[in-house]
Amino acid sequence: xxxxxxxxLLYAALTSLCLSLNRHHREVFNGRIxxxxxxxxxxxxxxxxxxxxxxxxxxxxxGRSWVLWFCALAGLGYGLNFALAYVPRLIPAAGKLxxxxxxxxxxxxxxxxx
Amino acid sequence: xxEGFRQxxxxxxxxxxxxxxxxxxxxxxxxxxxxxxxxxxxxxxPEIPSGAPVSQSQALKQAMDWLHDxxxxxxxxxxxxxxxxxxxxxxxxxxxxxxxYNSELLNPASQxxxxxRKTFGGDFFYGFHFQLSLPPIIGRWIVGVASMxxxxxxxxxxxxxxxxxxxxxxxxxxxxxxxxxxxxxxxxVLALPFHVLITYTGLVTLMFMYVPWGIDLVYGNDRGAYxxxxxxxxxxxxxxxxxxxxxxxxxxxxxxxxQWGEGHIAxxxxxxxxxxxxxxxxxxDTQDQVSSLPQRLVLNGVSGELIETSDATGPAKAFYGVxxxxxxxxxxEPLLRxxxxxxxLGGTIMIATGLQLWVVKRKxxxxxxxxxxxxxxxxxxxxxxxxxxxxxxxxxxxxPGGLPGREIVEVQVFFAVWLMTILHAQVRxxxxxxxxxxxxxxxxxxxVPLLDLITGPDAVNGLNLFxxxxxxxxxxxxxxxxxxxxxxxxxxxxxQIESRS
Numbered sequence: 001x002x003x004x005x006x007x008x009l010l011y012a013a014l015t016s017l018c019l020s021l022n023r024h025h026r027e028v029f030n031g032r033i034x035x036x037x038x039x040x041x042x043x044x045x046x047x048x049x050x051x052x053x054x055x056x057x058x059x060x061x062x063g064r065s066w067v068l069w070f071c072a073l074a075g076l077g078y079g080l081n082f083a084l085a086y087v088p089r090l091i092p093a094a095g096k097l098x099x100x101x102x103x104x105x106x107x108x109x110x111x112x113x114x
Numbered sequence: 115x116x117e118g119f120r121q122x123x124x125x126x127x128x129x130x131x132x133x134x135x136x137x138x139x140x141x142x143x144x145x146x147x148x149x150x151x152x153x154x155x156x157x158x159x160p161e162i163p164s165g166a167p168v169s170q171s172q173a174l175k176q177a178m179d180w181l182h183d184x185x186x187x188x189x190x191x192x193x194x195x196x197x198x199x200x201x202x203x204x205x206x207x208x209x210x211x212x213x214x215y216n217s218e219l220l221n222p223a224s225q226x227x228x229x230x231r232k233t234f235g236g237d238f239f240y241g242f243h244f245q246l247s248l249p250p251i252i253g254r255w256i257v258g259v260a261s262m263x264x265x266x267x268x269x270x271x272x273x274x275x276x277x278x279x280x281x282x283x284x285x286x287x288x289x290x291x292x293x294x295x296x297x298x299x300x301x302x303v304l305a306l307p308f309h310v311l312i313t314y315t316g317l318v319t320l321m322f323m324y325v326p327w328g329i330d331l332v333y334g335n336d337r338g339a340y341x342x343x344x345x346x347x348x349x350x351x352x353x354x355x356x357x358x359x360x361x362x363x364x365x366x367x368x369x370x371x372x373q374w375g376e377g378h379i380a381x382x383x384x385x386x387x388x389x390x391x392x393x394x395x396x397x398x399d400t401q402d403q404v405s406s407l408p409q410r411l412v413l414n415g416v417s418g419e420l421i422e423t424s425d426a427t428g429p430a431k432a433f434y435g436v437x438x439x440x441x442x443x444x445x446x447e448p449l450l451r452x453x454x455x456x457x458x459l460g461g462t463i464m465i466a467t468g469l470q471l472w473v474v475k476r477k478x479x480x481x482x483x484x485x486x487x488x489x490x491x492x493x494x495x496x497x498x499x500x501x502x503x504x505x506x507x508x509x510x511x512x513x514p515g516g517l518p519g520r521e522i523v524e525v526q527v528f529f530a531v532w533l534m535t536i537l538h539a540q541v542r543x544x545x546x547x548x549x550x551x552x553x554x555x556x557x558x559x560x561x562v563p564l565l566d567l568i569t570g571p572d573a574v575n576g577l578n579l580f581x582x583x584x585x586x587x588x589x590x591x592x593x594x595x596x597x598x599x600x601x602x603x604x605x606x607x608x609x610q611i612e613s614r615s
Contacts, residue, residue: 064446067446071456073304077283078304078305080283081284081300086287
């Protein structure tokens with residue numbers, strides 16, 4: 001549950017970053033990305049990644065969390081790349097699902113701690 | 115100037131990678147497997163019961179009773195308590211006047227020796243990872259040089275890679291050379307922190323060998339003194355002649371509980387058991403700390419009183435402990451262990467794609483000769499090594515239990531399979547080599563759980579699950595090899611080249 005908060009957020013952020021790139025946007029949506037969308041997706045991606053790391057370290061402030069986060073970054077990145085190559089149409093839905101999961105897990109964690 | 119620099123880095127990346135690429139691939143793959151060293155050891159000892167976990171105090175009591183009966187007069191006893199990952203007690207004892215340790219595995223529930231088949235288990239891959247089954251000094255030097263070149267390849271690779279961010283998510287399969295480059299880039303960049311960390315900390319683990327001058331300056335020729343300081347090791351004193359009963363196990367458990375809480379003893383080392391100068395060391399597990407240097411308690415062996423507590427103190431020691439700990443990852447719980455394993459496999463595939471890139475880039479220009487040897491060697495490490503590893507597991511189940519030196523035979527099976535894949539890759543046509551070895555890998559890994567089902571008591575375990583997944587992955591590779599249009603095209607090109615030559 002605790003892992004899900006930041007891991008799902010990390011996946012959603014990676015998706016956002018990925019879709020802010022012209023080439024991948026075209027692969028997924030069949031259209032060129034607008035400048036506004038590109039900026040906002042990119043910012044969302046970077047903020048999401050930073051927030052995910054902050055959340056991971058805040059939930060368990062120790063050295064292991066750093067290792068876990070960077071390994072998760074690699075693992076989720078591999079997964080996203082694989083999906084982008086073989087099932088690109090599912091990328092937006094998977095990203096939204098991840099964001100939803102992150103929010104739900106975050107609320108769940110908050111309630112459990114309160 | 116800038117272009118020139120980048121090009122020279124590209125040259126450095128290509129050649130530093132190619133020279134040791136095969137070796138690095140083997141080091142990475144066996145290293146990744148070593149994350150599951152205990153689990154592999156457990157699987158290769160099917161005699162070890164996978165029953166309910168036994169409390170540490172019960173296991174310690176039984177081990178001490180067993181050693182008391184079996185080796186009442188000894189220089190020292192070592193007791194490794196069962197863990198969740200390997201639920202067996204290992205007892206070792208050094209008889210008076212002997213240098214070597216005897217060892218036995220005890221069933222923590224029944225106090226009886228497990229009498230397992232002789233096998234190196236996961237220790238084989240672990241040892242191969244840093245000394246390649248060669249004499250230790252030679253093997254470690256070779257691995258050290260390879261790691262240094264890996265480090266150079268990582269740094270030069272980052273400099274060479276022009277569009278690191280733009281290519282972050284780019285993988286376009288089925289496009290020949292482009293796909294190999296994409297896969298190589300994305301595998302490298304996404305796990306770059308892992309690659310840098312694991313290569314650097316790997317060098318640190320053996321830094322005493324590679325950069326010994328600082329140590330020599332302080333300690334002179336007495337290298338042993340340095341290691342004693344580093345690991346807080348006190349050599350056991352000769353046993354006193356007067357006898358005295360050893361402190362009861364409950365006293366040890368209580369001392370450990372007061373200092374560390376419940377259930378944290380990893381090892382109990384008892385010097386001069388049964389003598390008046392007996393000395394007991396309790397060594398804590400390192401599961402909840404990054405550093406590999408464990409905390410220890412030293413007790414009087416007769417009264418059980420605490421003599422001293424030791425911890426990794428001093429910045430140099432702490433720094434070394436953390437870096438070594440990061441490499442060994444004893445702190446990793448199942449999820450992190452899995453992610454580290456995946457990162458290790460990612461590194462392995464990164465090296466494999468790099469090696470393939472060298473071959474694919476030169477396709478068409480080169481014919482036969484060295485090019486063909488390199489092409490064959492690539493397959494023999496990319497598919498031959500996993501096949502040899504599966505062969506090692508097969509050997510464990512098929513070599514008869516009572517055969518003298520059977521643990522050596524298992525290792526021979528590993529190297530024999532690997533050697534055969536190397537020869538096979540040199541003599542068959544390369545297209546067939548890829549397909550046949552991929553097929554063999556898929557079959558060999560699929561066979562491991564079946565073999566376990568037929569011969570072992572319990573086939574539901576993690577290693578069998580991984581083998582099924584690997585079998586699936588190799589089947590996927592085989593399917594891609596058979597239907598890849600670029601493969602067919604290149605085959606036609608190869609045939610033309612072959613017919614010309």
